[in-house]
Amino acid sequence: MVKRYLDLVSLERALAVLGEAFRCRPRTERVPLEEASGRVTAAPIFARLSVPAIHISAMDGIAVRSAETRGASESRPVVLTDAVRVNTGNIVPPAYDAVVMIEDVWIGEGTYTVRKAVAPWQHVRPVGEDIGESEMILPSLHRIRPHELGALAAYGVTDVEALALSAGLIPTGSELVPAGTRPGPGQAVESNTLMAAAHLRALGVEARRYAIVPDEPDLIRAAILEGIRENDILIVSAGSSAGTRDYTASIIAELGEVLVHGVAIKPAKPVIIGKIEGKPVIGLPGYPLAAFTILREIVTPLVARYGFPVPEAGTVEAALTTTLHSDIGTDEFVLLSTGRIGGRWVAVPQSRGAGVQMSAVRANAVMTIPAAKEGVEAGETIRARLMVPRRQAEEAVLITGSHDPCLDRLADLVRPGGVEVHSTHVGSMGGLLTLKKRQCHTAPMHLLAPDGEYNIPFLRKYLPDEEIVLVCVAEREQGLISREGATLDDLPALRYANRQKGSGTRLLLDYLLKERGVDPALIRGYEREFTTHLGVALAVRSGEADCGMGVYSAAQALGLTFTPVATERYELAMHADTLEDPRVRACVDAIGSDAFKQTLLQMGGYRVSETGARRVLP
């Protein structure tokens, strides 16, 4: 019987179910020391040898009876006849109880002239100084660090009992093609098990990917049975919803038990927690970001229950830059770009579309809007769970405003210096307002004022009293992008792909239309907004529109015709004090570099004579 609806439970309840329904006892296996780094100890490890095994010399010198050196000094050396030459690490024979350093001895024919007295056991490393046989070296559930292998080997350990857990990953879906195959219309690349396998391996779990199974109940059933037989945990990708072709839940119910079908979280409601032959079966939703959410919020805690220490990068308290609305009753996870501006952390929400995987690529943190809240206001302090080491998040430069592909090239240029550029595309005006609130390091913009001046009139108006530096990225060509060429005069006859309000390109169009006395209402498609240059170009290439305005590189990338209409000043605006930040300075320096100018010229559509030039306000 297939259910056509989901009984949502809270995430908290779903996690409790994991604890109640499964014993979560991992297997263990013996791993040779060579392969033990990163593995998790299944039991305490004890020393099999004492180190040192016997008293050894800590210095190059001679082994002596300390009592016989009493009173020895530079001025009153003592001559010994019974001593033994030892090097560092050599055995100190039982007859002796100290070592005199070689610098303090003259060695003659059978005599040793000592110029310094030594105390009993001086310069001797006693047996067991490092560790004694039977002492515990490491507790259980410890992830072995590389340098610990050296200690383990030295203490006579040759292999370790380590946790072992295997997860089977079954991709289902008739529309899926394997990675490496170009998907046809209506097809998609199967990528969720690829991601899941890497995620699990990073936790120390052995992940086994199975072949794609089409949406046919008999094939899915057979694959699940095989996966359960061969693994400790099974993950079935997609088919977890309640649509007509979602068989996963009913097959799990048939072979075992469905414990949870649907969790009140976003993205990722349609998740299944099932049990077959006592083993957990997780049904992953198909949307990649939903799948990623379940891996992070449910699969990772499940793996932790088996004893695997789960690395957590920690949290920071950050000011949210944008108001987010959310549904009561659902825990929503929002991906973030977070960074430090001045002394405080700022968090920029990424696109919340469940289909936008780039959100997760760009994000370095994630926040939760709890089920009890309707949303979070801009400026509120939220807790950002880091997805990268804190140190790396501290290297983030937040660039918010108008986007240009050359910013990605800039990011690439500064990366070797450890600077991580996070650019968020909100248009020039959006960037200006973010900069005003000091919620980004710098705002890229190309805002054309009615007097023909770029950027400065807007900064004077919106940030009137602040000291602002403008760094010119490039003088950039904007043009009409079309399949076979178009000019401004053609516009009324064509279907146009416009940009969103607040974008510099939209402002430029309006300026040009006004200059020509053309009423925007006459432009077909004026109300259809795209948010990027490339979005406009894609609309043109697909035939949905005949032309739109954008940068040369967007036209070129898609093999379209570019007809220049204007050259604009594309600048990074920032508060003057921000330039003291070494990461921001690294970006500004990179903009002025020959390498960046070369890149711009190669990309085409830019003039570089002003690149790196600064203007200061007021």
Place this chain on the structure above:
Amino acid sequence: MVKRYLDLVSLERALAVLGEAFRCRPRTERVPLEEASGRVTAAPIFARLSVPAIHISAMDGIAVRSAETRGASESRPVVLTDAVRVNTGNIVPPAYDAVVMIEDVWIGEGTYTVRKAVAPWQHVRPVGEDIGESEMILPSLHRIRPHELGALAAYGVTDVEALALSAGLIPTGSELVPAGTRPGPGQAVESNTLMAAAHLRALGVEARRYAIVPDEPDLIRAAILEGIRENDILIVSAGSSAGTRDYTASIIAELGEVLVHGVAIKPAKPVIIGKIEGKPVIGLPGYPLAAFTILREIVTPLVARYGFPVPEAGTVEAALTTTLHSDIGTDEFVLLSTGRIGGRWVAVPQSRGAGVQMSAVRANAVMTIPAAKEGVEAGETIRARLMVPRRQAEEAVLITGSHDPCLDRLADLVRPGGVEVHSTHVGSMGGLLTLKKRQCHTAPMHLLAPDGEYNIPFLRKYLPDEEIVLVCVAEREQGLISREGATLDDLPALRYANRQKGSGTRLLLDYLLKERGVDPALIRGYEREFTTHLGVALAVRSGEADCGMGVYSAAQALGLTFTPVATERYELAMHADTLEDPRVRACVDAIGSDAFKQTLLQMGGYRVSETGARRVLP
């Protein structure tokens, strides 16, 4: 020509040499996506597909012309005849520009009754919403995260150009035996290349270990030539000093150039930076902690020069618990156990012996005493570089005082709950004084007062006005450890292995001697101090002493005879407010658990009737 001295340079200079002498250009290789997680991009990665490739539906519903739904509502539904049923992810055909959700439609015979108007492009995921063909997905020198594989696959990427670097590891030394072989007298297990290989692999470097080479110049020369031919970087373990059998430097000089021989750091002075055929050759010192220091301070920065992002766990400012003296002119690295007590970080230095590998096993951080300083005072704030994620360091419970092997078992018991016990052995009195300064969470002690009472008289004296809780770990038997049995009456006739001043066991001996009216001066070996129970037992087993005092488990571990002489109260003392710390509470709860009592009984030598009992002061 072999040099018999080292010309020390500063660490800073040594690192500068790496930059000046080597181009550090990594190789690159194509890696299939399945193996790309954790690899470092050698070049930016661009999208090969737009996602979505065409406009697709974001909902289950019908594709419509939005204009035709104008005005539709519950009370005034609009009937359409031209629409198409679509599921989430289906193509929205070019004729349509919006999707009405299935909940808002009644589907009849060729008619669609719509109860809600939709705006143009509503519920449509436009072409390129996620990414456009040609857009940059990842910059170069980015370590690929597991979830990014999903995005890469979806965007048509099938393999990535990744950095590749191989390091050869050559262990040298006639005294070495491979891990897994029990070393004979004067032999040692070769563990440095094992550690180095794991360290390098964790950074993303391919590490190749070669067989142990005895101290013979011709064999070392041949091994180095082979290693240089087959790798980008070569690391030669040991033979890097200036002793009579230290050939590494002269052979490097013969085959290439020695750039640095000796760096003013401790531990690890005798390090070599050489160059053969343009490739870096690092000579590691033989002491494991010295080798670890060079891996961390020189090899890791070298790898970073090739573009590999080096994860850094960050730093904390911590109060040092103990005064450390250090040589002017040498940067000394000191391993630390660091943890949070109340609101502040505290750092406990580990043993500084270069032969004590357990220091690195126990440590979660490291500090530098810079060359210009003679040392650091107790209480001074130092910068601790974490060797574990910050989050993990925050879980540390610092237990400082008397040691007992059962504390290791306790550590093992609380580990599954994420608590990391760091115990430091400074004896009962040392722990008491550390607790007084609030530089540990809790101090284990067994201090016998002249009136026969344990611990309380000392706490009343040293922490008179503070609210202290004592948690009984066990009533523990102390006894004489000997090869064939010994009683207190035998002591004057035997060679004794004593414990250090301030230890509870030393106090117990003094108490018992006084009780019997025996003058300590009559005890042979009274002045020879061991710092652990096991150290005493090892001295007895080796024949160096005839008996000593210690706990049952130490005698048992080494197969010695144990003759009980006293039962003492071994307790954890802590400030009452520390009990509010959940990690400390977890330890206290674990002590009271049946599992812990069972462990004590299995170990032997403990009575558990008082285990978990609390006493409160004042």
